[in-house]
Amino acid sequence: MDGTDSLARFLSKVPLVDGVYQLSPPRAFQHAEEQYDERRPPENCTLEFLRRQGGHMLSFFRDQGYQPGQPVLEIGCGPGWVSAALATQREFGHLLCTDPSPAFTRIARGRISQDLAQVSRVDYGMLLAEEVDVLPPGSVALIVLRSVLHHITGVPEFLRRCAAVLPPGGLLICEEPFYDGYVLMGFLAQCIPDALAGAGCPCTPEERALVDTLVATMQFYARRDVDKSQAEDKHLFRPDELLLQGREVGLDLTCFPNWYFTVDPETNRKNRARHFQRFFANYIDRCMHWPPEFCARVIAVTGRYFDYFVPLETETAPGPYFFGTFVFTRRR
Numbered sequence: 001m002d003g004t005d006s007l008a009r010f011l012s013k014v015p016l017v018d019g020v021y022q023l024s025p026p027r028a029f030q031h032a033e034e035q036y037d038e039r040r041p042p043e044n045c046t047l048e049f050l051r052r053q054g055g056h057m058l059s060f061f062r063d064q065g066y067q068p069g070q071p072v073l074e075i076g077c078g079p080g081w082v083s084a085a086l087a088t089q090r091e092f093g094h095l096l097c098t099d100p101s102p103a104f105t106r107i108a109r110g111r112i113s114q115d116l117a118q119v120s121r122v123d124y125g126m127l128l129a130e131e132v133d134v135l136p137p138g139s140v141a142l143i144v145l146r147s148v149l150h151h152i153t154g155v156p157e158f159l160r161r162c163a164a165v166l167p168p169g170g171l172l173i174c175e176e177p178f179y180d181g182y183v184l185m186g187f188l189a190q191c192i193p194d195a196l197a198g199a200g201c202p203c204t205p206e207e208r209a210l211v212d213t214l215v216a217t218m219q220f221y222a223r224r225d226v227d228k229s230q231a232e233d234k235h236l237f238r239p240d241e242l243l244l245q246g247r248e249v250g251l252d253l254t255c256f257p258n259w260y261f262t263v264d265p266e267t268n269r270k271n272r273a274r275h276f277q278r279f280f281a282n283y284i285d286r287c288m289h290w291p292p293e294f295c296a297r298v299i300a301v302t303g304r305y306f307d308y309f310v311p312l313e314t315e316t317a318p319g320p321y322f323f324g325t326f327v328f329t330r331r332r
Contacts, residue, residue: 006139007071007094011123019109023135024128026102030232033103037079039286044081047088047116053262054085058092060261061142064171064254064327069093069120070141073165075129076148080108083122085262086144090118096140098127130158138167145174146262149326150221150235153228155242160249163330172251172328175261179222179236181322185280186218188305195301207294214288242326251328258318261325269315276313277306279322 015022029036043049062068068091076099077083083097097112099105105124112122127134129152132143143162152158162172192211193203203211220226221236228234239255246253258275259268271278281299284290290298313319 006136007096008121010136010139011096011125014125018106019124020102020105021123021125023098023125024100024131026126027100027128029101029104033079033101033107036104037081040081050081050085050116051088054088056264057082057085057144057261058089059264060325061171061173064173065169065329066142066171071096071139072142072144073132073135073140074098074144075127075132076145076151077108078104080104080111082144082146082262083108084111084116087112087117087119087122090120092119094121094123095119096123096125098125100126100128102126130154130161132158133161133164135165137164138170140165141167141170143170143172145172145176147175147177149174149176150233150237153234155235156245156248159245159251159328162328163249163251166330168330168332170330172330173261173325174328175323175325176237177221177235177323178257178321179238181276181279181320182218182236183222184276184320185283185322186215186222188280188302189214189218191305192298192302195305196297199301201297201301210288210290210294214284217288237326239324239326246328250331252331254327254329255324256327257321257324259325272313272315272318274306274310274313275318276309276320276322277303280306 011021071094072086072092073096074083074086077097078099080097083095086092086095097105097108099108105126109124129145129148143166149155149158159172166172189211193208196202220231221233239253239257242255243253258272263271277299280302281295284298285292285295309319
């Protein structure tokens with residue numbers, strides 16, 4: 001029995017409630033799910049965009065060894081944008097989109113219409129990432145996570161459970177934040193008040209509090225000596241550590257720094273120019289939610305610091321690593 005048959009047979013015995021397989025107890029996201037992607041650009045919501053993104057993922061995954069037609073599991077599908085893009089590609093076969101949040105699974109189901117889906121079968125499951133090995137051994141050939149691994153408390157144990165579900169040659173592919181780049185952002189943020197004061201536009205007390213929060217946040221993410229079990233975002237990753245953790249459970253790691261698996265190689269390479277400055281600007285805007293006027297002032301006065309990295313950020317050299325794609329392959 002191949003992976004597709006194994007997964008389908010297993011799901012036929014799992015309780016199905018409102019179109020969602022109940023693989024784990026529900027767990028809500030710490031923030032309002034309906035507002036999660038309210039700032040997503042409209043042009044990134046079109047069917048054409050999703051098909052293009054799905055095609056880029058298919059190409060990248062095939063380059064890593066994925067064989068078309070084999071079952072795919074997405075863990076932490078959230079509002080379902082990656083799920084929808086995957087569903088546009090018939091080569092993915094059976095697609096199982098999962099999240100522990102009932103609201104997210106509902107949103108994802110609504111996003112993937114019959115007109116959009118080209119895969120042979122799309123299913124939805126309520127699944128805690130930490131319980132991935134509830135699925136049968138060898139039942140999925142590819143596990144996809146985008147900005148999910150850093151939410152999981154016990155990463156080594158999670159990798160072990162994924163290895164149990166994958167067949168030999170199976171893939172676990174995730175896109176996650178890098179330790180060094182985020183530590184560098186926290187260090188740079190400490191210079192913001194002095195840079196603004198030197199430019200004649202000092203921080204207000206409220207703005208200084210925003211900066212202090214950013215510095216503390218980066219430090220918290222990087223620390224390994226505090227309890228993060230109740231935090232939503234828990235980890236920053238170093239390739240050397242993940243390599244060893246994967247090796248211990250039979251997963252070999254290949255790392256693609258500053259590389260999105262949802263875009264094509266040419267765009268990834270072009271994005272490397274002035275990447276640090278753009279990444280920092282996007283982070284304080286979209287993740288820290290600083291007021292637009294304050295963001296503009298900060299980027300203006302810190303530009304000279306980012307200029308240092310210009311000769312280091314080229315199409316052939318990614319500069320400081322802020323995020324990347326990690327590809328784990330189950331050893332044969």
